[in-house]
Amino acid sequence: MTTAVLPAAAPRSAPLARLLGSELTWVLRRPRTLVMLGVLALIPIVIAIGVTVVADEFADRRGGPGLIGAVAGNGLVLPVASITLALALLLPMAVTTAAADAIAGEAASGTLRGLLLAPVGRLRLVVMKAFGVLVVATLAVLVIAVVGVLAALVVVGAADGQLVTLSGTTIGLAEAMGRLAVVVVWTVGQLAAVGAIALALSSLTEHPMVVLAAVLGGLIVFGVLTAVPALDWLQPYLLTSGWTAGADVLRDPMPWGGLIESSLRALCYTAVGAGLATHRMLRRDA
Amino acid sequence: MAGAVGLGLLALPGGAGAAPELPPVTADELVASVLTADVGAFGGTVELDNALGLPALPGMPQAAAGDSSARVWSDGEGRGRVQLPTDSGERTLVSDGETFWAWNSEDQTVHTAPADKGPAERESAVADPTAAATEALDVLRASSEVRVDGTAEVAGRPAYELVLTPAATERTLLREVRLAVDAEHRVPLRLTVLANGSTEPALQLGFTDLEFGPQDPELFTFTPPPGATVEPAPEDAGRPGGPHGGPLGGKPEGLPDGVEPTIVGDGWDTVAVISGGDLGGALDDPRREGAPEGRPDIDLSALGTPVSGPWGSGTLISTAVASAIITDDGRVAAGAVPEQVLTEALGQ
Numbered sequence: 001m002t003t004a005v006l007p008a009a010a011p012r013s014a015p016l017a018r019l020l021g022s023e024l025t026w027v028l029r030r031p032r033t034l035v036m037l038g039v040l041a042l043i044p045i046v047i048a049i050g051v052t053v054v055a056d057e058f059a060d061r062r063g064g065p066g067l068i069g070a071v072a073g074n075g076l077v078l079p080v081a082s083i084t085l086a087l088a089l090l091l092p093m094a095v096t097t098a099a100a101d102a103i104a105g106e107a108a109s110g111t112l113r114g115l116l117l118a119p120v121g122r123l124r125l126v127v128m129k130a131f132g133v134l135v136v137a138t139l140a141v142l143v144i145a146v147v148g149v150l151a152a153l154v155v156v157g158a159a160d161g162q163l164v165t166l167s168g169t170t171i172g173l174a175e176a177m178g179r180l181a182v183v184v185v186w187t188v189g190q191l192a193a194v195g196a197i198a199l200a201l202s203s204l205t206e207h208p209m210v211v212l213a214a215v216l217g218g219l220i221v222f223g224v225l226t227a228v229p230a231l232d233w234l235q236p237y238l239l240t241s242g243w244t245a246g247a248d249v250l251r252d253p254m255p256w257g258g259l260i261e262s263s264l265r266a267l268c269y270t271a272v273g274a275g276l277a278t279h280r281m282l283r284r285d286a
Numbered sequence: 287m288a289g290a291v292g293l294g295l296l297a298l299p300g301g302a303g304a305a306p307e308l309p310p311v312t313a314d315e316l317v318a319s320v321l322t323a324d325v326g327a328f329g330g331t332v333e334l335d336n337a338l339g340l341p342a343l344p345g346m347p348q349a350a351a352g353d354s355s356a357r358v359w360s361d362g363e364g365r366g367r368v369q370l371p372t373d374s375g376e377r378t379l380v381s382d383g384e385t386f387w388a389w390n391s392e393d394q395t396v397h398t399a400p401a402d403k404g405p406a407e408r409e410s411a412v413a414d415p416t417a418a419a420t421e422a423l424d425v426l427r428a429s430s431e432v433r434v435d436g437t438a439e440v441a442g443r444p445a446y447e448l449v450l451t452p453a454a455t456e457r458t459l460l461r462e463v464r465l466a467v468d469a470e471h472r473v474p475l476r477l478t479v480l481a482n483g484s485t486e487p488a489l490q491l492g493f494t495d496l497e498f499g500p501q502d503p504e505l506f507t508f509t510p511p512p513g514a515t516v517e518p519a520p521e522d523a524g525r526p527g528g529p530h531g532g533p534l535g536g537k538p539e540g541l542p543d544g545v546e547p548t549i550v551g552d553g554w555d556t557v558a559v560i561s562g563g564d565l566g567g568a569l570d571d572p573r574r575e576g577a578p579e580g581r582p583d584i585d586l587s588a589l590g591t592p593v594s595g596p597w598g599s600g601t602l603i604s605t606a607v608a609s610a611i612i613t614d615d616g617r618v619a620a621g622a623v624p625e626q627v628l629t630e631a632l633g634q
Contacts, residue, residue, distance in 0.1 A: 067374045070391060073513045164511035166376040167369055168389030168396065244373045251369070251376060253505070255357070257331075257495075 019120065019128045027098065027132040036094045037143050043090070044082040044148035047071065048155040051078075067247060075156030076163035076176045077250060079148025080183050083141060084246045087187055091140055092194045092219055093212070098136040099198035100211035102129040103281070107206040122282045126199075130274065133199060137191035145184050149177075165252040179249040186246065186259050193239055193266035194219075196273025203280040239269050305437045306444035308469050313432045316448055319472040320423060320465075325416055326362040329505075330441065330496035331355060337488050338605040355494070365506040380508040387508040395515040396508075419465050419474030419491075426463065429453050429553025440466045440475040441493040456554035459607055460622050471498060481606040488606040550619075550631040557621035557631035593625065597632040 027033055051071045067081035083091075106112035115125060163176035171179075194215065201211045222240040225231050235241040242262025248255050333355045360366040368379040378389040388397040430450040438447050445466040452458050459481055466476040476492025510516050547558040590603035593611060600613035602625055610620035611628045619628045 070375070070394075073394075160512050162512070164394075164513065166371075166374075166391040168376075168378045168387075168391065168508065168511055168514070170509070170511045247374055251371060253502075255331075255371075 016124060016127070019124060020131050023128045023132040024135060027136060030101070032097065032101075033136060036097065037139060040086060040090060040094065040140050041143045041147045043086055044078055044144060044151045045155075047082055047085075048075070048078055048151040052155055067250075070164075070166065070250070071152075071156060073157070074164045075152030076149075076173075076180075078152040078156060079145045079180050080246065080250055082144050082148045083183055083187050084244075086140075086144055087190065087243055087246065089216070089219065091137070091144075091187070091191055093216060094140045095133060095137045095191045095195045096198040096212050096215040097208075099129075099133045099195050099202050099215075100208035102132055102199060103202040103277075104205050104211050105202075105208040108208060116284065122284075123278065126274075126278050126281050130196070130199060130277075133195040134188075134192060137195055138188050141184050141187045141191065145180055149180070163250075166247070166250045167252040169252040171252065179254070182259070183246050183249045186263060189263050189266045190239070190243065193269035193273065196270040196277065198273070200273040200276035200280065203277045203284065236265075239265060242266075306439055306469075308437045308444055308446060311434060311446060313434050313448065316434055316446055316467060316472075317423065317427060317432060320420060320448075320467055320474060323420075323472040324362075325360070325471070325473050326498060327360060327500050328362070328496060328498045329357075329359040329501045330493045331357050333490075333492060333494045335487065335490040337486060338607060359501045359505045361501055361503070361506055367505045378508070380506065382507050385508075387510075389508070389510075389514070393515075394511075394513065395517060396510045398516060398518050416473050416475075419477040422463060422477065423448075423450070423465060423474070426450050426553060429456055430463075435464070437469075438466050438476075440468075441496040443475060443496060444469045445475050452554040457624065457627050458554040458622050459609070459624060460554060466492065479607055484606065550634060551621075551627070555621065555623045555627055557619050557623060557628055559617060559619045559631055561617040593629075595629050595633075597629055602628075 047068060048071075051068065054072070067077065067084060070077045071081055103112065106115065116122070120128075160170075161173050162170045163173075163179075164170055197218075198211055198215045201214050202208070205211060219240060222238045225234055226238060226241055242258060242265055245258030245262045248258050333353060335353050355371065357369040357371070358366065359368075363383075364381070365383045366381050370377040370379075375391040376389075377391070378387070380387045380389075384400070386399045388399075389395075390397075427450065430452055433449055433451075435447045435449045438445050445468050448465040448467050450463045450465070452460060452462075461480045461482045461484075464476075464478040464480070465474050466478075467473070468475050475496065476490065478487045478492070479489040481488040547560045550557045550559055590601040590610075590612075593600060593602040598613050598615060598617075600611045600617075603610045603612070604625070608620060608622045609625055609628055610618060611625070611632060612618050613632065617632065619632050621628060621631070
């Protein structure tokens with residue numbers, strides 16, 4: 001059977017690529033996105049300078065607790081340490097801001113009405129908005145990773161161009177970059193979950209601040225719940241409980257269990273958020 | 287929503303499948319096969335679930351209630367590797383047959399010791415439920431009722447559940463000790479200690495992931511990374527002692543050199559009495575994470591309650607599965623027994 005192309009059936013809505021392109025321009029032209037990316041880029045630089053100054057001053061005292069302590073003299077830890085640190089609050093904040101602007105922000109400024117009335121399918125609208133949020137998440141993580149590697153090589157200096165893992169083994173530059181790629185992909189996955197939930201909240205309200213407060217407040221509440229020993233049965237449900245797994249890429253041999261489990265959890269959150277956002281947007285009145 | 291269902295599925299405990307069907311085996315056969323089993327090479331992940339009820343002590347995170355895990359590899363010929371991860375660091379212990387290496391990522395130092403001193407064996411016993419469980423079985427079977435109680439799945443492997451219940455004459459805080467024994471290799475996969483008056487295990491040490499067979503030989507070598515400080519170990523460092531089941535195994539390790547414990551009683555109500563010892567050393571957790579130099583300064587009165595009797599006076603520290611009395615004149619009596627048995631042992 002062949003499919004006949006009927007000129008009359010030409011698409012009435014704009015092609016998806018064009019929609020995504022315009023959303024991208026809109027997201028990236030916003031000053032707050034650019035400022036946020038700039039601030040995120042500062043994280044690895046500040047850590048690099050701090051660690052180097054401390055290392056020079058206390059040359060006899062190496063290391064220290066935490067991932068930051070492992071950065072001294074072992075620069076390639078820096079990008080991973082920075083991403084792990086930023087994942088606690090700054091990266092979710094960047095993503096949530098984007099998601100809050102995407103729907104609630106447009107509703108607040110009255111531009112959402114135009115989008116809802118335009119000849120664009122509601123589903124496409126959600127896809128377009130989600131794409132914008134995902135781009136911000138990816139860019140934010142990539143900025144930290146790239147600046148982190150540069151700062152590591154320029155300011156801190158790597159141990160013979162190698163990465164000393166937390167397990168005490170040494171791996172080459174190529175593998176270290178591979179592991180950085182793993183943690184970048186994993187972090188974007190976690191941020192996608194945050195973004196999906198934020199987008200769902202964004203579709204429920206007309207006030208972007210509500211979205212920001214709800215998501216960041218929720219993350220803090222998750223942190224508090226994690227700290228209560230009597231509630232440890234709750235841990236498998238909390239998105240944040242797997243966020244220490246990012247440091248696993250610095251272990252050798254690399255344990256995949258924590259990364260995979262937290263990614264699956266993020267996937268579940270993404271499904272819930274995306275489902276809720278789509279459900280709401282399909283029924284939202286203009 | 288599919289996502290919510292997915293979250294629920296993720297939250298299900300692993301290995302909670304139906305009990306596997308295995309050919310029946312008598313308790314005696316099972317015990318005999320465990321005691322003679324040759325473990326061979328393996329690699330896996332061990333999880334310790336500690337509900338002993340000890341208070342958190344400085345520098346000894348594993349002593350407090352909670353989970354901790356370790357990754358272990360063994361080539362079956364005395365070479366092994368243990369990695370104890372924390373959220374942002376790791377301790378790696380490698381025995382390559384000649385040298386024992388202990389790496390700590392927190393201070394980026396490597397402590398070395400000749401392997402023939404034996405710390406490597408003790409070290410692998412720490413993280414290896416196989417050795418700990420076999421030892422417990424050997425010590426306890428004489429004074430216990432041993433039976434096979436169905437099957438279980440541990441680390442994805444079918445296993446027999448071997449249950450040791452103390453004989454009626456034993457005065458102990460423990461209700462039973464359960465061993466999950468691998469059906470194929472006859473190796474203990476999980477050790478569960480249950481105390482009187484509680485349905486939850488007081489201590490569970492078991493594999494969550496296990497693979498038998500040759501392991502990557504690279505794992506059994508260690509090269510100090512660039513920039514690390516390498517120190518030959520002082521007498522006490524890098525030798526973090528034996529399993530926490532000291533009172534059980536009747537062989538408390540991790541004691542300062544030159545201190546010999548006196549064993550009073552046998553089986554379940556064994557009491558170890560240590561005199562003239564360095565208290566800090568006796569309290570030293572086998573696998574504490576802190577720096578080897580400098581023991582944590584422990585305020586005993588914060589840990590226990592004062593007790594006194596014809597034997598003198600001291601501090602009683604009780605947990606779900608064991609009690610200890612530290613007397614004011616420096617003696618320590620410990621065992622998986624109630625207070626009364628301890629005071630009797632001190633009186634001897």
